[in-house]
Amino acid sequence: MATAATLALGPAGPATADTQRPAPARQSATAHGLASVTDLFAQRLLLADKVAAAKYGTDTPIDDPAREAQILADVRTRAAGLGLDPDAAAAVLQDQIEANKLVQRGLHARWDAHPGERPTERPDLAEEVRPALDRITTGLLAALAGTERTRAVPSCGPRLAVAAGWSAYTHRLDALHLEGLGRALPSVCAGSR
Numbered sequence: 001m002a003t004a005a006t007l008a009l010g011p012a013g014p015a016t017a018d019t020q021r022p023a024p025a026r027q028s029a030t031a032h033g034l035a036s037v038t039d040l041f042a043q044r045l046l047l048a049d050k051v052a053a054a055k056y057g058t059d060t061p062i063d064d065p066a067r068e069a070q071i072l073a074d075v076r077t078r079a080a081g082l083g084l085d086p087d088a089a090a091a092v093l094q095d096q097i098e099a100n101k102l103v104q105r106g107l108h109a110r111w112d113a114h115p116g117e118r119p120t121e122r123p124d125l126a127e128e129v130r131p132a133l134d135r136i137t138t139g140l141l142a143a144l145a146g147t148e149r150t151r152a153v154p155s156c157g158p159r160l161a162v163a164a165g166w167s168a169y170t171h172r173l174d175a176l177h178l179e180g181l182g183r184a185l186p187s188v189c190a191g192s193r
């Protein structure tokens with residue numbers, strides 16, 4: 001599927017209707033589109049609502065260093081298996097973790113200030129929410145592998161900005177989640193590390 005990002009930044013120049021675009025260029029722009037990465041960032045940030053709800057009003061802290069270390073070690077191993085630089089992949093995941101905690105903190109502050117907005121249900125962190133986060137991590141590693149070349153070119157930054165804007169729009173991110181998305185981006189482009 002062609003996204004606004006791929007249409008705006010595809011290698012064939014100015015955006016043209018899909019039917020007019022040569023097939024190889026369209027395929028290449030789509031396969032390497034950074035929206036595959038930023039869409040997963042947005043999905044992960046939306047899951048922060050469930051994480052925050054699972055923890056709110058309990059003794060479970062927002063920060064869980066042991067779980068973070070486990071995720072990062074696993075990501076390093078799997079990145080190596082995919083031919084990705086383990087440090088680079090771990091840096092991207094570290095940013096997702098920081099972004100997630102930013103949203104969780106924002107939600108807890110909001111719920112403290114506005115009791116009427118507190119969640120009415122407490123999702124199961126271990127059984128429901130963390131498995132969903134783990135599925136996103138698997139998709140993210142594949143998306144990082146699929147965008148390796150795009151993430152290494154000088155135009156990565158502007159492409160990433162367009163992709164992030166598109167993902168924020170399609171996932172209807174509010175101001176807090178948009179702030180989280182900004183925190184999720186710094187390690188994506190190879191030149192930024």
Ligand SMILES: C=C(O[C@@H]1C=C(C(=O)O)C=C[C@H]1O)C(=O)O
Pocket residue numbers: 051062063064065067068071096097098100101130133
């Ligand atoms: C999401 C959670 O909260 C925090 C954020 C994490 C993440 O983004 O993966 C992992 C551990 C916690 O520090 C969680 O506890 O599962």
